[in-house]
Amino acid sequence: MASASSRRTRGLVLGGGIVVLAAAGVGVWSWARASDSGTVCSALREDARIQDVLGASYRGDMPCGDLGRALREAATGGRPGAHSKKQAQAMRITLEAVGDALGKSGKKDVDDSLRMPLAELMADYVPDTHEILKELDADYVTHLSDGEPWEDRSGVHVTVPNEVLLRVMRSVSASPSAYAVLRNAEGQYAAHSLARIPRTAKGFDLSTPVVGNALAFGALDGVASDATARLSAQEAGKWNKAVVGALGAAAPAKVPDFRAEPAGYVSATWAKGLNGTTRTDSDILRSQGADYLSIWAQGRADGFKPPSRLTEDCLNGQSRKSEEAAKSL
Structure with a gap:
């Protein structure tokens, strides 16, 4: 079930993350390759x-960039992560229409100028995309059949089939900067998922959100694998380096104190650890779920040590979900 605090978390996660990423990427994330324009x-x-x-804002001769921005505006509101049912329905229809267009054309990439607006649209719905990617929340399965957004105490929610979301995420990820927007949003939300775990949590109360994070990260790993599958080894290396560099550049100058901002501590510690690492770029991302767990446990400073089985479950779950996502693409 969706957390009652998810509406507040949406604002905390999205209040400046996309802006920071866009600013950090100036002159760094450009990615030139042939597209299916x-x-x-x-x-x-x-x-x-x-x-x-789009209603009255629609024009038959809209340039692709204008179309992407108009769709983003139709699905997002004045406050990050807060949506009306009409906006959530626009998000659902947009993703389904993009998915259908990709399927009919046999293409995997959307046009260059559509990538960032669509990535930003999906990032604004990260509490929903998180649940769709990890596939553990029954509400998101139940509401697939009625095709309508729904509202509960935490706000408005929307869902699309897992394969549709993966396909659209994959379609924007020819651009490493667009992929970094998706990955950053998920990372911020996953950190808040950890921050909401009570210190006394055990069993499923502890493992469900922790492994759930790893599953969502794994689905994004599968998207990355498919996005680089047709590239040369050199191009794939550049793509991965661009993503990791963008995520590291978006880290705040100072890691906040865990007691004041536990989610910020987790996400910032991980992001700052990307700078100057000797690990390969793809390996850094593929252990993000387990790394988040370790950082969160250290930040608590109360002697808590994650069970070794839980760390293994994170690594195995992230790997398994990556393979499943890549196969579906």
């Missing part, structure tokens, strides 16, 4: 569902 964009312009979502 026009294919998905043209299909979206002709899709009646998209025309309905």
